[in-house]
Amino acid sequence: MIEDKNKQYTKLNDLGEFGLIEHLTKHFKIKRESTIKGVGDDAAVLDFKEKKVVVTTDLLVEGVHFDLSYMPLKHLGYKAVMVNLSDVYAMNAKATQITVSIAVSNRFPLEALEELYAGIQTAVEIYDVDLIGGDTTSSTTGLLISVTAIGEVAEGEVVYRNGAKPNDLLVVSGDLGGAYMGLQVLEREKEVYKVNPNNQPDLEPYTYIVERQLKPEARKDIVKLLSDLDVKPTAMIDISDGLSSEIMHICKQSDVGCDLYENKIPLDPQVISTCEEFNMDSTTVALNGGEDYELLFTVSQDDFPKIKANPNLSVIGFIKEKAAGTHLVTRAETRIPLKAQGWKNFED
């Protein structure tokens, strides 16, 4: 692509707050019946009738959750929405509305925010949700995005984390570890670029895993699939922090134990080959990598016939009594206690 070096950028302070919000949101259309009033008043007004409402919120911070040296702003806008919708789907709910607030420093021109909002708009259109509000302000340093997602679900259809029962099957959608290995590749290429800015990275062998990192999809389709299959999970959670941590959340909140089978963990061939290249253990990557935004859930064994042949779903273990603990059963058939590597954002 040939860049126009003379392109004029618009400074954010050339627009006021109202001008900026209006400019960024004017192409967003309201489509949901439950949205009575979107952007433009003190608050949005919604009507869910007899439905229950789910609400979730996440912050994405530059330098902590994303690195703009390899994350295009359009992808970032898309991902910020996905991260939140994923939590709505993990309640077995339908995502209906989002609010998006951003704090941004003066180093970003208007055109950068337009890119960000183009990604948000793409997400909103594909996932059929309405943008109903938000706030735009300056920050002293980088970019921060705060999204709140709202969804609706019929009474009795909500799935919490705390309903898993002994003998239930542990099931995961898609495959794991891709987003984390994509990040490893991007970080490596960034280092190469620092040494030699003329070097063109060849990301072709890593297309799938890089996309898993830069443009994840929330599993709206899985919620629909489960409904079509007439399967109501007993517990569900989305995988943002790695399989191990999420399994432990379900087990702790459901007061149960679990056996997870190493040889059942779904891995894409590109994850396996990239792990070999980086000399990393693919099971460890799947257990602790995070950011896959797949759904992890438990179902009664009675539902096994309905899900067993489905290529989108993998049965990876069994729920046990609490006293049995939470274990990984390795390929060598040894049992290792699972542990959540937890969260390292506050590391020095």
Place this chain on the structure above:
Amino acid sequence: MIEDKNKQYTKLNDLGEFGLIEHLTKHFKIKRESTIKGVGDDAAVLDFKEKKVVVTTDLLVEGVHFDLSYMPLKHLGYKAVMVNLSDVYAMNAKATQITVSIAVSNRFPLEALEELYAGIQTAVEIYDVDLIGGDTTSSTTGLLISVTAIGEVAEGEVVYRNGAKPNDLLVVSGDLGGAYMGLQVLEREKEVYKVNPNNQPDLEPYTYIVERQLKPEARKDIVKLLSDLDVKPTAMIDISDGLSSEIMHICKQSDVGCDLYENKIPLDPQVISTCEEFNMDSTTVALNGGEDYELLFTVSQDDFPKIKANPNLSVIGFIKEKAAGTHLVTRAETRIPLKAQGWKNFED
């Protein structure tokens, strides 16, 4: 106050994300009937039955919206909630739930966040709302707070900005300009402190206006008062950016004009005396100061008998046809076009 210099502070990275959220929110109780599930799952679950739902969100950024050199963290937590509840009340709705997300740098110990959450908890208890979720993450620099507030309102009770009609009365709650003049005093004392840190500021003559800046209250009581008086405003907005800007929002969205009477603008004596001391014009301060979080609304003239004697409410003008424009009628009976000073966050 004698400070214990040997006090041990807890570093944030000594707790994980889950430990931190659990620690900060464990004293919050769920009280609202509409809250089915609060903190602790992928999303909160709410049930508003036949009610409409209002949603609003605001970001507060250190160095832009607050200065921790004179804003105590407990007050900041309280104010972050007020700023959002004010928007809910401006829809004539009842505030029911909030989410609070924070991004915070490592320079803050756990004890600082406990102070912040103590202020949030005070607000939540006084205003009878539930804390139902949020996110906690690190930031590369300062502190940022993102609050989303949710409220409920019966069908037909919602008040938008766009319903003002010619001949309606323009009414404001409380008094104006206090928060802005409080900020001037605090900024002056900060400069004095920089020159001589041993100087003890005497804030006693400024108690009211400093409190208006540091600990504003959202006008939940006015929504109840209007309901008790059986007055439904034709349009309503909260005053966050200054009277002038908010009047222009109502007029623009209602497609009407307005005469605002300078001599009717409610000012506290402390605002007047401090304006004299700072050699500032009190009308300009009331028009453009902002952060008062009073409610500005329009009512039909038929409702005048119900509100005229109320000490909480001041009739400050009349709605006119759009062609008449929006004007300030000065004490000297000259008519000056109103203008919104707008928003200066993105200034260099």
